[in-house]
Amino acid sequence: xxxxxxxxxxxxxxxxxxxxxxxxxxxxxxxxxxxxxxxxxxxxxxxxxxxxxxxxxxxxxxxxxxxxxxxxxxxxxxxxxxxxxxxxxxxxxxxxxxxxxxxxxxxxxxxxxxxxxxxxxxxxxxxxxxxxxxxxxxxxxxxxxxxxxxxxxxxxxxxxxxxxxxxxxxxxxxxxxxxxxxxxxxxxxxxxxxxxxxxxxxxxxxxxxxxxxxxxxxxxxxxxxxxxxxxxxxxxxxxxxxxxxxxxxxxxxxxxxxxxxxxxxxxxxxxxxxxxxxxxxxxxxxxxxxxxxxxxxxxxxxxxxxxxxxxxxxxx
Numbered sequence: 001x002x003x004x005x006x007x008x009x010x011x012x013x014x015x016x017x018x019x020x021x022x023x024x025x026x027x028x029x030x031x032x033x034x035x036x037x038x039x040x041x042x043x044x045x046x047x048x049x050x051x052x053x054x055x056x057x058x059x060x061x062x063x064x065x066x067x068x069x070x071x072x073x074x075x076x077x078x079x080x081x082x083x084x085x086x087x088x089x090x091x092x093x094x095x096x097x098x099x100x101x102x103x104x105x106x107x108x109x110x111x112x113x114x115x116x117x118x119x120x121x122x123x124x125x126x127x128x129x130x131x132x133x134x135x136x137x138x139x140x141x142x143x144x145x146x147x148x149x150x151x152x153x154x155x156x157x158x159x160x161x162x163x164x165x166x167x168x169x170x171x172x173x174x175x176x177x178x179x180x181x182x183x184x185x186x187x188x189x190x191x192x193x194x195x196x197x198x199x200x201x202x203x204x205x206x207x208x209x210x211x212x213x214x215x216x217x218x219x220x221x222x223x224x225x226x227x228x229x230x231x232x233x234x235x236x237x238x239x240x241x242x243x244x245x246x247x248x249x250x251x252x253x254x255x256x257x258x259x260x261x262x263x264x265x266x267x268x269x270x271x272x273x274x275x276x277x278x279x280x281x282x283x284x285x286x287x288x289x290x291x292x293x294x295x296x297x298x299x300x301x302x303x304x305x306x307x308x309x310x311x312x313x314x315x316x
Contacts, residue, residue, distance in 0.1 A: 038064060038067070041060060041063055041064050042064050042073050042077065044060050045061045045077065054084045055088070057080070057081070064077035065077045075101075078101045079114060081097055082094045082097040082114070091121040091124070095122075101114050102114050102115065102118075112146065112150040112155050112156075115145055115150070116155035116159065119139060119143045119145070119146055122135050122138040123162055126166065143160075147163070164203070164204075168201070168206065171197045171205075171206040175194070175197060175209065175210060178190045178194045178197075179213070182216070187217050187220055187221045191217050191218065194217065197210035198210050198211060198214070208234065208237075208241045209243050212230075212246055214227070216250060227256070234247050235248075
């Protein structure tokens with residue numbers, strides 16, 4: 001009886017193994033190397049992209065590059081493959097593909113697109129301020145690359161706007177940590193974080209609060225002159241903000257108002273000022289005309305494709 005059971009078990013295992021091999025061979029067979037004309041292969045890849053079958057598009061664009069590596073189609077396929085990976089949220093794979101394109105064709109007319117798409121692969125992974133900011137730092141570096149290399153392009157214009165947002169995010173992280181330290185009485189650590197915002201991210205939306213927190217933290221440990229200095233900067237640069245009014249009240253409560261200090265605005269007046277600022281910022285973003293993240297044009301490389309399989313020199 002035991003012998004029969006062992007035989008049955010061996011047969012079952014063999015069947016499972018054969019099934020797995022069959023499945024694996026089918027998967028390999030799907031994109032097996034079958035040499036085809038570049039136009040046909042590229043068209044299949046484009047069709048897969050249009051139908052949002054991004055996995056297939058990635059494989060087929062890879063085949064274009066592999067089978068016809070010296071053609072204009074191959075250079076085009078690298079960029080299209082990167083876009084398909086971006087659409088799949090395979091950001092690391094997309095960055096690798098874009099790095100390959102940039103290394104091989106740095107002078108190509110679509111290099112700005114490649115740098116911009118690479119930056120977006122980091123930008124779209126920016127996490128909330130309570131978590132590690134590696135992606136934010138990488139996004140800043142990549143967006144700066146776009147601005148520095150191609151300052152007159154539409155991509156640079158959008159990169160500048162996104163840099164403001166990433167700096168705002170980094171400043172938000174410093175404020176998050178600073179508030180935590182202040183809450184638990186670690187005043188020096190908190191002050192260092194707030195100073196970081198004031199010194200390194202002065203153009204962000206967090207600067208007014210950072211100055212107020214410097215007033216608050218310094219008063220709590222009795223460093224009056226530092227509190228005065230922060231309050232003076234806050235009053236000079238953000239006289240209509242809620243944070244200035246809070247600092248004004250805090251200084252008054254501690255009997256530290258300078259002669260001739262500006263009187264408190266009404267809450268209604270403050271709300272009106274803040275509403276005007278928000279409308280102005282929203283209009284600036286709306287008028288910026290950010291480029292659309294989409295595949296490059298049908299002929300992004302400006303190459304002649306009358307003889308697409310003919311090897312071309314690498315001096316792009």
